[in-house]
Amino acid sequence: MKLLAPTIVVSLTLLAPARLVGQAPVTGVADPESLFTDRDPKLHANKQVVLHIVRDLLECNHWDEADKWLTPEYIQHNPLVASGRDPVVKFFGSRPKKPIPEKMQTRVVAVLADGDLVMVAFPREYKDPKEPSKTYTTTWFDMWRISQGKAAEHWDGAMKQ
Numbered sequence: 001m002k003l004l005a006p007t008i009v010v011s012l013t014l015l016a017p018a019r020l021v022g023q024a025p026v027t028g029v030a031d032p033e034s035l036f037t038d039r040d041p042k043l044h045a046n047k048q049v050v051l052h053i054v055r056d057l058l059e060c061n062h063w064d065e066a067d068k069w070l071t072p073e074y075i076q077h078n079p080l081v082a083s084g085r086d087p088v089v090k091f092f093g094s095r096p097k098k099p100i101p102e103k104m105q106t107r108v109v110a111v112l113a114d115g116d117l118v119m120v121a122f123p124r125e126y127k128d129p130k131e132p133s134k135t136y137t138t139t140w141f142d143m144w145r146i147s148q149g150k151a152a153e154h155w156d157g158a159m160k161q
Helices: 003-016 031-035 041-060 063-069 083-091
Strands: 068-074 112-115 118-127 137-146 150-156
Touching: 031 041, 031 068, 031 112, 041 063, 041 112, 041 118, 041 137, 041 150, 063 068, 063 083, 063 150
Parallel strands: 068 150
Antiparallel strands: 112 118, 118 137, 137 150
């Protein structure tokens, strides 16, 4: 009898639907630009290139400045966008330009740099497919290879729909 109550609690816990288990929400840091710095001068320079890609190009759509941050041969591993700086600019360039803010608005979880690679983790919010009135958060990753002060290659988790 002493084991009955703990056994019931454990059984109910194991059999409870997964949605009853709360996911910790993915959020960004208060000052995302602070993540794009490093004590190492090379890593700092590489992170700064990616800061400009995220803020100036992706957030504010200043694709007329893509030649400052992307190599002409830019290799794209996203299956939705062709390789080369020109195809990337064509893909994103029709979006309306916004003024570049003093502080970026894009939420960022983390920025990691190792050698010529810089990886950025972003929070993403999606509609719950099982409960469309609700949303959930997850993490999106982008990674760039930097060569001579410009992004030469890009990876992300994009999939064909």
